[in-house]
Amino acid sequence: xxxxxxxxxxxxxxxxxxxxxxxxxxxxxxxxxxxxxxxxxxxxxxxxxxxxxxxxxxxxxxxxxxxxxxxxxxxxxxxxxxxxxxxxxxxxxxxxxxxxxxxxxxxxxxxxxxxxxxxxxxxxxxxxxxxxxxxxxxxxxxxxxxxxxxxxxxxxxxxxxxxxxxxxxxxxxxxxxxxxxxxxxxxxxxxxx
Amino acid sequence: xxxxxxxxxxxxxxxxxxxxxxxxxxxxxxxxxxxxxxxxxxxxxxxxxxxxxxxxxxxxxxxxxxxxxxxxxxxxxxxxxxxxxxxxxxxxxxxxxxxxxxxxxxxxxxxxxxxxxxxxxxxxxxxxxxxxxxxxxxxxxxxxxxxxxxxxxxxxxxxxxxxxxxxxxxxxxxxxxxxxxxxxxxxxxxxxxxxxxxxxxxxxxxxxxxxxxxxxxxxxxxxxxxxxxxxxxxxxxxxxxxxxxxxxxxxxxxxxxxxxxxxxxxxxxxxxxxxxxxxxxxxxxxxxxxxx
Numbered sequence: 001x002x003x004x005x006x007x008x009x010x011x012x013x014x015x016x017x018x019x020x021x022x023x024x025x026x027x028x029x030x031x032x033x034x035x036x037x038x039x040x041x042x043x044x045x046x047x048x049x050x051x052x053x054x055x056x057x058x059x060x061x062x063x064x065x066x067x068x069x070x071x072x073x074x075x076x077x078x079x080x081x082x083x084x085x086x087x088x089x090x091x092x093x094x095x096x097x098x099x100x101x102x103x104x105x106x107x108x109x110x111x112x113x114x115x116x117x118x119x120x121x122x123x124x125x126x127x128x129x130x131x132x133x134x135x136x137x138x139x140x141x142x143x144x145x146x147x148x149x150x151x152x153x154x155x156x157x158x159x160x161x162x163x164x165x166x167x168x169x170x171x172x173x174x175x176x177x178x179x180x181x182x183x184x185x186x187x188x189x190x191x192x193x
Numbered sequence: 194x195x196x197x198x199x200x201x202x203x204x205x206x207x208x209x210x211x212x213x214x215x216x217x218x219x220x221x222x223x224x225x226x227x228x229x230x231x232x233x234x235x236x237x238x239x240x241x242x243x244x245x246x247x248x249x250x251x252x253x254x255x256x257x258x259x260x261x262x263x264x265x266x267x268x269x270x271x272x273x274x275x276x277x278x279x280x281x282x283x284x285x286x287x288x289x290x291x292x293x294x295x296x297x298x299x300x301x302x303x304x305x306x307x308x309x310x311x312x313x314x315x316x317x318x319x320x321x322x323x324x325x326x327x328x329x330x331x332x333x334x335x336x337x338x339x340x341x342x343x344x345x346x347x348x349x350x351x352x353x354x355x356x357x358x359x360x361x362x363x364x365x366x367x368x369x370x371x372x373x374x375x376x377x378x379x380x381x382x383x384x385x386x387x388x389x390x391x392x393x394x395x396x397x398x399x400x401x402x403x404x405x406x407x408x409x410x411x412x413x414x415x416x417x418x419x420x421x422x423x424x425x426x427x428x429x430x431x432x433x434x435x436x437x438x439x440x441x442x443x444x445x446x447x448x449x450x451x452x453x454x455x456x457x458x459x460x461x462x463x464x465x466x467x468x469x470x471x472x473x474x475x476x477x478x479x480x481x482x483x484x485x
Contacts, residue, residue, distance in 0.1 A: 068398070
């Protein structure tokens with residue numbers, strides 16, 4: 001492993017939500033061992049932390065691992081140094097997107113459309129969200145994905161598990177947006193363009 | 194006992210059977226619920242792709258502030274994702290005075306303020322600690338007669354804080370199942386994540402998780418899998434045919450909410466109170482046979 005090169009670590013400490021927490025890592029690997037999607041990661045969390053310390057900016061921000069988190073909190077519960085590993089991964093993924101990297105295309109599209117909908121309505125419309133995610137990849141991709149998931153949608157509909165009316169904005173949507181605008185400006189993680 | 198019920202977006206749609214069964218089952222135990230007026234989404238677990246951490250905290254703090262400004266009841270969140278998002282923000286705010294000030298600066302933009310005085314609880318928590326297993330048992334009129342159920346806990350309903358149950362070896366759901374007359378089978382994968390909010394975009398990887406979970410339940414003799422989370426229910430139930438196609442398995446396991454089993458065991462209406470008609474893989478036959 002390469003030697004310590006602090007420039008990227010400093011960037012992470014200053015700009016990534018929970019980024020400073022990696023200081024506590026002692027490289028035990030319990031996070032990697034406990035992760036349900038570890039087999040699909042290019043670098044497990046432990047290695048991501050080492051790469052940050054070694055100044056490997058491209059490897060970290062371009063790694064699919066930072067966006068493969070199911071948010072199950074197992075690593076958070078098991079880390080002997082109490083690092084909120086999940087929060088660090090979320091922070092890194094957010095920062096990567098902000099810097100123009102796309103660690104996982106579909107998950108990024110899903111999360112970004114999810115947040116846009118929260119901002120627009122204050123709630124999630126379970127019919128509208130997948131549609132927007134599917135079509136964010138283009139018209140042809142959108143039609144393909146819609147057809148692929150048609151069976152799931154129909155079964156949900158037939159079993160009374162799809163809200164028929166479109167989701168309305170919450171009453172306080174304007175004031176919610178003001179709060180979120182302020183948080184976007186104030187928060188360490190900044191905003192994804 | 195009265196609570197705020199924060200049911201969230203999914204329980205009005207894909208998780209309808211959770212809310213439809215939760216209300217009658219819990220009301221039968223003397224619980225009363227009030228809605229948080231004009232509540233908003235919790236942001237679930239994928240919002241980080243669009244929002245920074247403070248934004249997600251403020252989003253949740255708005256709900257907490259709305260509750261605090263009214264009745265100061267405990268908030269019960271049945272959806273695991275709503276629960277974990279809210280409980281986490283609440284913890285962090287209560288431990289970090291500076292964060293509370295920052296959050297309040299943002300809330301003030303919309304004329305709200307939060308003092309940190311609300312408690313957020315999972316439905317299993319109130320069932321176990323406020324109502325109690327004995328009282329649940331006493332309400333049972335149609336015991337599940339040894340029906341073998343795998344109690345799937347998943348992740349976000351007990352992690353990360355383990356406020357009401359062990360985040361490593363949880364027992365609460367199994368004890369409630371036993372109170373209903375079911376046999377909670379050993380189920381080592383009961384804590385393995387199903388893929389949660391990223392199931393859809395990461396389907397290939399997550400189907401493998403669901404396969405592992407369901408095969409473990411089957412290997413331990415389960416006739417049903419119970420859950421307390423709308424994402425778990427959706428991910429475990431809706432894609433079994435796709436998993437069968439991909440892996441050549443023969444999964445056909447009904448997935449029910451714990452509250453549906455409660456309504457059934459309380460002798461209530463299988464459709465109106467247990468919402469069994471909402472399940473895509475029908476659990477009705479197995480349940481009817483169990484209660485006789």
